[in-house]
Amino acid sequence: MSDSSAVDPKAWIRDVPDFPKPGILFKDITPLLGHPPAFHAVIARLAEAFSGQPIDAVAAAEARGFIFGAPLALELNVGFVPIRKPGKLPYKTVSLEYELEYGSDRLEMHHDAIEPGKRILLLDDVLATGGTMRACVDLVRQSGAEVVGCAFVVELGFLNGRARLDSTNVFSLITY
Template sequence: MAASADVDIRNWIRDIPDFPKPGVLFKDITPLLGSPEAFRASVDLLEAEFRDRGIDVIAAAEARGFIFGAPLAIKMNAGFVPIRKPGKLPYATIAQEYALEYGHDRLEVHSDALGPGRRVLLIDDVLATGGTMGACRDLVKSTGAELVACAFVIELSFLGGRAKLEPCEVFSLAIY
């Protein structure tokens, strides 16, 4: 697995101009996901950053956070907890509402998935404005669990999401 250190994941992230609307330069991770070497490298690099931090649970917001969170949980011998949109989880849930540009949204987690004594790493594919991860952070903290850090494959630093997550530690594999 030493080859992972030699893979620059930026080489596997494609720019898509004017998506989803004019003026936006979208960072597309599908080439990274399509390369076993690059995908493995991204999970290996995340694991290397957090392997000695006593992580019990990897939690991720749907849907792209699941792509990285589940294999990372297996690699770190940690549990995986999905954070979902309303109505997607079959058991009793707790929820966190958050503001969107035009309105509000809500995220939910099973009421018994986290709690005091659990050390949690939150993960998502992209840190943009920080709204979704901020809601995830607040949801994790509301359970009494300890949030160790928020981790991302890509960070769009010009959108200021990192500042919205303070004082939480933020780690990103590629910063634009």
Template sequence: MSGTTDGIILQDYIRNIPDFPKPGIQFKDITPLLAHPAALRAAVERLAAPFADRKVDAIAAAEARGFLFAAPMALMLGVGLVPIRKPGKLPYTTVSAEYALEYGTDRLEMHSDALSPGHRILIVDDVLATGGTMKACCDLVRDAGAEVVACAFLLELGFLNGRAKLAPTEVFSVLSY
């Protein structure tokens, strides 16, 4: 979905950076989109639109770029925002989930009282790549007894097959590469 009803072609604001962060990688840089108010608004509106008529109690988002889209989406949908962060960044009691990296593991944390059983949560991030970060976010939400309504992304790098790691969870992406 590129959605040009508002005249904004989001792909025009995604910059390709060859060989970053290492040779052979074609990095999709969203900073031009973030710098352009109309493109940023269009991106947030397109991310939120499929969930406007669905029951969502809160949006959860992984730091840091997920916050850039999740906060305005939460305002648009009239729901709260649950930050999911790297270890040691949240001030209250936390729960955590570990996930695999290319060389090792990492961990994400959420406040232990952020969600309640039965809450319906939309999880948002900027990019779906291999799916490891988002799978950890889903695990945190589900371990709290809440339901993952869907995972939403501005960009999906389909060739990395991250969607498969999230199955059977619904995945929505505004742009796919």
């Protein structure tokens, strides 16, 4: 495995102008995912940020959160909990509806995925306005678990999503 400290993951994030609509400068993580040393560096640095903290599981919202959440859980030697859109999980679920700028959405997880009192690290690829992560925090707390922190590969600081996460510990690897 390569030395993850020698790689700058930010160098592997591409700007895509006017996506998904005019005026948006999209931060595309696809090149980073296609470059194993950069991908490994992201996982190693996220793990380093939370090493030594008692964490029972990493939970992440679909879909891009899964890309980073599962390998981070392995690196931390803890379980992984998928948080999904409605109808995607095969067993009994708990759910939470939340508001977006343009309407509402719902997230679900298996009802037995997180036990009360467990310590959960939430992860997503990007922190933008904070709506999805806020819903994840609320869903995990609804299960009786403690949110250790919220981790992100990229934070779009100018959208102030961190403010929606109140006093939750927020860690972002790269901030724009």
